[in-house]
Amino acid sequence: MVVLEWIINNILTQAAIIIALIACLGLALQKKPINxxxxxxxxxxFGFMILSAGSSVLQGSLKYFGGVFNAAFNLGSSGGAVVASIEGINGQAMTDLGLGSEIAITLAGIFIVNILIARFTKFKYIFLTGQALLWESTLAVVFSYFLGLTGLPLILLASLVGGAFATFMPAIAQPVMRKITDSDDIALGHFCTIGYMVTAGVAKLVGNPEDSAEDIKMPESLDFLNDTYLAVFTVMLPFYIVAAIIAGPDKCAAIVNELGLSSSINFIVMAFIQCCTFVIGLYILMMGVRQLLDNIVPAFQGISMKLVPGAKPALDCPVLFPYAPNSVIFGFIFTTIGSIIGMLITPFTGYLVIPGVMSNFFAGGTAGIFANAMGGKRGVIIGCIVHGIFIMIIPALLTPMLAQIGFLNLTCTDVDTVFTGFLLYGLKLLTGLFM
Structure with missing residues (x-):
């Protein structure tokens, strides 16, 4: 048991190592030379670690922007405000509820169930986003615990539910993924899939996929915007600067101190630097995506041929960003608009849920890609506004359920994990009716 826990805590929670081991297995099964x-x-x-490094740089900049944005518009000042943070739920579950071991073992259980389902059914998807699996494990364990389960029964139920989500969510998204990538080589391993499919459905109803956001042509004077990273910088800079101006120097200084940044820099200059940091993070992330795909797809052929014939790797959402860079930015912008609208609606559920800037970027950007594939520019605009509202209302509905377990002022961000909670909470209600 001690050895198993060491492997789980040191290997199976390290997404880069998991993906490297899977690549190693795939290449070995193809009998490639040792070199x-x-x-x-x-x-x-290395590709995954570069991707993760870029994501960390992005998240650091987005933490700054999120703090300034919330301060500028006085978000979160209400006593009933709820923060959408699966990280906070994970931390509280492991410390206050003592569920750390159950979460770690369930993470391994989800991966095993995923492989078994892929091996013996037509759903040939292997979920490789380790961090997402950790969040799914957390919610599955927390709500299984809420059912009154402990020990092995808790781990088994949480593993089965989590493994099912890890297999079927990529399957649900795959028809749109084929349109995006023009291939069937990779799948999406990100637990925001239900939100993406809602967005894609709305986009299909209102838009025209032939009128793509990627075909937008800039005038010659703005030709520099054809460079993806300069375009991102140009779009994001007003967000950073305007939010800093509205928040004012005192609030910006407080946020800078909280994040451990240099407090001697002028607050407008700091906003400019943080916007540049955002773009650099995106650049690093894209480099990692390219290296990861160049190596994981060929290696995965070994898994397909030997262990799970026809299997597809389900990878994190940034792997899609190079396919439709314009749609990523538009998706972020219009998801943010929708999330602000959604925030104004959430008090009717009894809680004010604060938009998550990082979720808006990663999930919003991916939703933009899905919307563009199904409905072009118009689909991106309308679909992503609906997406922003959706990803605010759904976590708000989970909040009172989490509060019953003891998670006050916290809810989830990824809507698939929210639906995991709904499923297990519904099971709790059913068992209450028949017992």
Whole structure:
């Protein structure tokens, strides 16, 4: 048991190592020379770590922007305000409820169930986003615990539910993924899939996929915007600067101190630097995506041929960003608009849910790609506004359920994990009716 816990805590919670080991297995099953196995394994790991480093830089900049944005518009000042933070739920579950071991073992259980379902059914998807699996494990364990389960029964139920979500969510998204990538080589491993499919459905109803957001042409004077990173900078800079101006120097200084940044820099200059940091993070992330895909897809052929014939790797949402960079930015903008509208609606549920800037960027950007594939520019605009509202209302509905377990002023961000909570809470209600 001690050895198993060491493996779970040190190996199975490290997404880069998991993906590297899977690449190694895939190459070994193809009987590649040892030098190719070593090179492919390490390049896959490096690619994922570069992607993660870029994501960390992005998140650091977005924490600054989120704090300034909330301060500028006095969000979160209400006593009934709820923060959408699965990280906070994970921390409280492991400390206050003592569910750390159950969460870690369930993470391994979800991966095993995922492989078994993929091996013996037509749903050939292997979920490789380790961090997302950790959040799914957290919610599955928390709500299984709420059912009154402990020990092995809790782990088994949480693993079955989490493994099912890890298999079927990529399957649900795959028809749209084929349109986006023009191939069937990879799947989406991100637990915001229900939101993406709602967005895609709305976009299909209102838009025209032939009128793509990626075809937008800039005038010659704005030709520099054809560079993805300059375009991102140009779009994001007003958000940073305007939010800083409205918040004012005192509130900005407080946020800078809280984040451990240099407090001697002028608050407008700091906003400019943080916007540049955002773009640099995106650049690093894209480099990692390219290296990861260049190595994981060939390596995964070994898994497909030997262990799970026809399997597809389900990867994190940034792997889609290079396919439709314009749609990522538009998706973020219009999801943010929708989330502000949704925030104004959430008090009717009894709680004010604060928009998450990082969720708006990653999930909103991916929703933009889905919307553009199904409905072009018009689909992105309307679909992503609906997406923003959806990802505010759904977590708000979960909030009172979490409050019953002891998670006050917290809710989830990824809507698939929210539906995991709904499913297990519904099971709690059913068992109450028949017992």
């Amino acid at each position: 190719e196995v070593f090179a492919g394994t390490m390049k896959t790991m």
